[in-house]
Amino acid sequence: YPVEPYESSVINGLPPGPHQIQGIGAGIVPENLDRSLFTEALRVRSDDAIAMAKRLATEEAILGGISSGANVCAAIELAKRPENKGKAHSYNCEQLWRTLPVYCTLLRHP
Structure with a gap:
């Protein structure tokens, strides 16, 4: 399934x-x-993709980027379908340097 921005x-x-x-x-x-x-083609909102990218970074230590966040959002939606039970896959093919500002928001300063 291709994934594209909802917007x-x-x-x-x-x-x-x-x-x-x-x-x-x-x-x-x-x-x-x-x-x-x-x-x-699966549609993912930008805000959801960004939130998922941050979640992957903080909960799974996966620094995949925003498009990877979109891929995971789409995979989760596919996994919810009865015909796809246990079959969803997602790929991480990110150029991380473009996403570093997103992860800077996760830093905690003393």
């Missing part, structure tokens, strides 16, 4: 828009997109 769901036929999920949602549908490979 810029062009694969779903909606207009592009601003969002905060770096690395996905460029606002175009690539000419080589093979729609026969998926049945739907």
Whole structure:
């Protein structure tokens, strides 16, 4: 399943828009997109992706980034479907340097 920003769901036929999920949602549908490979594109809100990225960092020590947060949000939604019980997967393919400011908000100062 492709994952795209809720705010810029062009694969779903909606207009592009601003969002905060770096690395996905460029606002175009690539000419080589093979729609026969998926049945739907999953939409994730920027705020949810950021919150999940922070949760992964603090609870699981996974510094994956915002698009990884979006992937995990989508995987959780897929896992809730009866036909996918025990089958959901998510991939982390992040360039962490773009997300460092998000993790700086998690630092605690004495």
